[in-house]
Amino acid sequence: MRQIIAALSVISTVAISPAWAGQFKEIGELEVHYNTLSTTFLTPEIAQQYDITRSGYRGLVNIAVLDTMQLGKPAIAAEVTGQVKNLVGNSLDLDFTEIREGDAIYYIATFAADDEETYRFHIDLNAEGNRNASFDYNYTFYVDAP
Numbered sequence: 001m002r003q004i005i006a007a008l009s010v011i012s013t014v015a016i017s018p019a020w021a022g023q024f025k026e027i028g029e030l031e032v033h034y035n036t037l038s039t040t041f042l043t044p045e046i047a048q049q050y051d052i053t054r055s056g057y058r059g060l061v062n063i064a065v066l067d068t069m070q071l072g073k074p075a076i077a078a079e080v081t082g083q084v085k086n087l088v089g090n091s092l093d094l095d096f097t098e099i100r101e102g103d104a105i106y107y108i109a110t111f112a113a114d115d116e117e118t119y120r121f122h123i124d125l126n127a128e129g130n131r132n133a134s135f136d137y138n139y140t141f142y143v144d145a146p
Contacts, residue, residue: 017043027133031066031073034137039110040144050099056143059084059113061094064106065127078127082112085120092120102141107136132136 008014020065024033039047047054063080066073082094094109113119125133 003092015110023137025133025135026068027125027126027135029067029069029129029131030125030127030133032123032133033064034121034123035062036060036119036139036141037062038113038141038144050097052108057113057115059111059119059126059139061096061111061121062106063096063108063123063125064104065125066095067128069088075103075129078104078107079124080107080123080125082121082123085116085122086114087118087120111144113129113141117141125127 013129023035024031026032038050038056039054039060040056042052042054042060044054047050048078052058052060061082061084064081065076065092067076077098080096080097083091084094085091092111094111096107096109100105111119113134118138120136120138125131127133137140
């Protein structure tokens, strides 16, 4: 129970932070929230629970999909796939894992990252009700020094 509360605390902090609140796309009937950060922002317990390597050189992508057609915009399930590419064109497929905590549904994936490198993300979604969406965003990664 304690681990679940800790996980909710970390994920909720990410989900309600000012940076997270401003990072969303409205695509048709979907509101897609996204965030990218260093895995060092996770506590060791949370990282272990979700089998995530904590490192200044590992990034974490967090995606949540909300249904704008339902009252309160609840989180909905989706198939989430994506790629991350650096500026020289090296590409990596992102392997998203679904996390359910109460009514919240998140999709997370990790990737290797270099300091001061700009990455381009392409995300594809197939949400409940066969609603498809895709979007791109850029993120410059900075190594979180100890």
